[in-house]
Amino acid sequence: MSNPLLTIEDVAVELPTPRGNLRAVDHVDLSLDAGRTLGIVGESGCGKTMLSRAVLQLLPKKATLTGRVMFEGQDLVRLSSESLRRLRGRDLAVVFQDPMTSLNPVLTIGTQLIETIQEHLELDAPAARKRSIELLAAVGIPAPEQRLAQYPHQCSGGMRQRIAIAIALSCEPKLLIADEPTTALDVTIQAQILDLLAREQRRRHMAMIIITHDLGVVAGRADEVAVMYAGRVVERAPTRALFKRMHMPYTEALLAAIPKLETAPHTPLPAISGRPPDPTRPLKGCSFAPRCRYAVSRCHEAKPGLTSAEMPGHLYACFHPIRMAEGIGA
């Protein structure tokens, strides 16, 4: 088998806080092949955004990063800032969560698109402009030529996210990281943006990491899903295998927390009780144990490692995977 496009090896990120070091990402291993999609799912503060920033090498200045991020055989952690700069925007692109803040308010859309293209591709101004118009058209922006002269505040949120996607796609990246690309958008726009991402991904044969708190977003779109909790990957599986049989109680709880149309009105959501553990104070046992309805004393004392399930490629970190827990209960 060929080498994966991206391998995250034993990556840990620590952020200094007044209350001590915060372990945002806790020794994560992941890999992604060219053209494939990885979904990273977890609630706020689970470290998924920090993990994506670690891949992009855009962590806050004070953060410390250990481990390796191998992208096409190069370790991004040890790459010089100049080589990294040449890689970013060209091979490695990103779409941020909030299109209201991720575009520069004082520069025109044209400037923001064309500068990326001219930075990485050897195109003169008219060619870069032409390419920008094509890109805007490709992401579904009507009258793209007029849009170039406009400023971000003259566009709606969904429109801005399309523009951000056009910027990300502008140099045909090999990997696109979409960090909660639909969280800040209206529900009606969300599906459109996700479909756009999927379509452009297929067309350009690029790999994609979708970061989201919504299992529903990755369900039909990711090849593989990694569920993160308190900085760790707690379950990882090919998407189909995961939805067929999830092993980690946290994954199950995440899925149960999505409102469903068929439930009767005023049914309380089975929200996950409690809060994630304080990341500045590491727990001895499983970090989900305090909120887990299956937890037994062993869960509070030892940290479960990632173990393989029967399905190939399915890993989970739990002493009492759901199927067995149900067995005990019955």
Added chain:
Amino acid sequence: MLNFVVRRLLAILPVLLAVSLLTFLIASLLPGDLALVILGDQATPENVAALRRDMGLDQPLWWRYLSWLGHVLQGDLGRSFRTGQTVLQAVAERIPVSLQLMLMAEFIGLLIGVPVAIVCAARAGGAFDRFMTGSAFAMLSMPSFLVAILLIYLFAVELHWLPATGYVPFTEEPLNNLRFFVLPALTLALAEWPGIMRVLRSDMIATLQEDYIALAKAKGLKPARILFVHALKPSSLTLVTVTGIDIGRLLGGTLIVESIFALPGIGRLLVGAIYTRDLVILQGVVLLVACGFVIVNFIVDMLYAVLDPRIRHGHA
């Protein structure tokens, strides 16, 4: 955009009216009778009363204000009873000096303040940043007469590079004119740059935390482009305000610096008018300077719109 300009223009009309009223009141409510000042203390009460009648000083205050305002609106700001010069003549004679001083001082101030602020913000908390922030504090706390004397001592007395005092018009000897202006402009600039540097530095630091800066980095743009194109423009609104206030302030001349360096600017005109109780000149100059200040601030408002398209389009 045109709509924006018109709205702002309408908004400054009441300000200008208030300015004229205040200027008038300050000059009119000063203790001492103008007629008495003109005639001297040997004047007979009859003479004083006659002059008061001639000058309209026996009329009620509101009537005097309106008639003065009427003259002002026709471009007649009065005439000095000492030199016979009109206010406009006196100001026209002096304003090029103050204007040149202001422009050079502001230029040098920005030349020092802006690059220092950008470098400091890019490496906030670093050695250079700490050193420059400390230096800015030190400069802020040095009074301008002290800076002026130190500069004269260093560049005029010790090094003989520049003249200490004096003035020739630019139109006569351009090079010499500039030489006369270097030290006074530098004196003012050394007081201006710390303010410029501090506001731009803190705004830049805030801007550099923005998502769009992270995206600019993720786009692989060069650091210089991120700083100068993506970060500088959205960070410069406060800078423009501060520069506008500085310019407005310097427009009125700088009493201390003009006096030390013997520059015949508006500041010296004002000081002279105060010493000789030349109320007409005083009132006229204050009015013109205040109007200049209002107009500079109007230009600052326009610059906001140039810098931030959201203001231009009425979104902010």
